Amino acid sequence: MNLMLLGAPGAGKGTQAAKLVETYHLAHISTGDILRAAVAAGTPLGMTAKSYMDKGELVPDLVVIGLVKARLQEPDTAAGFILDGFPRTVAQADALDKELEALGKQLDAVISVEVDRSALIDRLTARRTCKACGAIYNVLAQPETASGVCPACGGELFQRDDDTVETVTNRLAVYERSTAPLIDYYSKKGLLRRVDGNRSVEDVFAQIREIVESAAR
Ligand code: AMP
Numbered sequence: 001m002n003l004m005l006l007g008a009p010g011a012g013k014g015t016q017a018a019k020l021v022e023t024y025h026l027a028h029i030s031t032g033d034i035l036r037a038a039v040a041a042g043t044p045l046g047m048t049a050k051s052y053m054d055k056g057e058l059v060p061d062l063v064v065i066g067l068v069k070a071r072l073q074e075p076d077t078a079a080g081f082i083l084d085g086f087p088r089t090v091a092q093a094d095a096l097d098k099e100l101e102a103l104g105k106q107l108d109a110v111i112s113v114e115v116d117r118s119a120l121i122d123r124l125t126a127r128r129t130c131k132a133c134g135a136i137y138n139v140l141a142q143p144e145t146a147s148g149v150c151p152a153c154g155g156e157l158f159q160r161d162d163d164t165v166e167t168v169t170n171r172l173a174v175y176e177r178s179t180a181p182l183i184d185y186y187s188k189k190g191l192l193r194r195v196d197g198n199r200s201v202e203d204v205f206a207q208i209r210e211i212v213e214s215a216a217r
Contacts, residue, residue, distance in 0.1 A: 001026060001080040001216055002105060004191075006182055007113035008175045009168070010120040010127070011197050012204060015136050016113065017084040019205050024212065027081040029071050031064050031088075033134075036160075053162055056170035058088055058178060065095045072099060088179045093186075109215040110186040111208055113197035117172065124168045128157040 001024060005013040014030065021028045035053060038046030045063070052059045068086050071077070087093040100106055115123070126140045128148075132155025137145040148157045162171065186192040193211045197204055 001212065002100075002107050003081070003212065003215075004083040004107055004110040004186075005085075005113060006110055006179075006186070006192075007197060008115065008117075008120050008179075009171045010124040011113040011115045012123075012201065013084050013113060015201055016111075016205060016208055017082050018134075018136070019201075020082050020208065020212070023209070024080065027074070027076040027079070028084060029068065029077070029081050029086065030084040031059075031067060031086040032084075034067050034071070035059060035064075054167070056162055056167040056174060058174060061089055061091045061095070064088075065092055068092075068096065069099050072103060072105075087182060088175075090181055090185060093182055107191055109193050109211055110189075110191040111211055112183055112186075112192055112194050113204065114194060115197040119198060120172060121165070121168055124163050124171075125165055127163050128159055130155040130157055132156070 003020065003026065005017055007013050014032075017028055017030065020026055035046070035049045039050045039053070040046070045067075048063065049059045058064075064086060068083075072081070083096075087096050122140070123138060126138045128137045128139050128145055129135070130137075130150035130153060133150060133153040135150055135152050137151075137157065139145050142151075144151055145157055149155075150157055162168075183192065193215075195204060195207050195211070
């Protein structure tokens with residue numbers, strides 16, 4: 001099962017990807033996570049990426065396409081994968097098409113998680129992530145996380161550098177300009193499945209499960 005999660009920043013792609021990984025044991029391919037790891041490690045890739053990420057801009061296509069091509073060669077992707085945050089431009093989607101064809105693989109479904117803009121801004125600025133286990137929380141919906149301690153593992157919670165109000169506004173504009181056209185792109189291929197992401201994590205996941213189960217048939 002090879003899946004893609006499409007959606008604006010804050011739509012809940014990362015949260016739903018984690019649940020899909022847990023349920024279906026898919027390899028999680030998150031370009032955002034790969035880039036943040038490179039930033040944390042201080043590699044040349046990380047230093048280049050950081051200058052774009054801090055402004056809410058996209059890292060250049062050639063860089064992320066190279067990362068995903070390499071990731072798709074890794075053995076854990078053989079049993080299925082979930083793309084989260086890639087592609088974000090039509091050029092990335094075209095490159096992915098070519099790469100999947102070369103690998104003899106195909107996408108089973110593209111799940112578009114759709115959330116109202118006002119909710120996106122609230123969610124992004126309230127997002128907290130655990131340094132230790134990567135769990136994602138919303139400090140307003142889960143006030144127990146306001147202490148900065150992960151309820152799951154006791155790790156330290158942090159706010160992403162790009163989840164400030166200023167950067168979030170630009171990320172949403174970049175999404176509308178560069179990424180939203182992919183909804184049409186995958187709709188034309190007959191792969192798009194729309195999900196109302198304004199509901200609870202569990203309700204959204206229930207609908208995603210139905211999509212996955214029907215794509216697997
Ligand atoms: P995310 O964690 O998916 O919200 O990504 C965080 C940031 O990483 C984005 O705002 C971009 O700067 C960069 N990024 C992640 N994925 C991509 C991608 N597919 N193309 C370009 N930039 C990306």
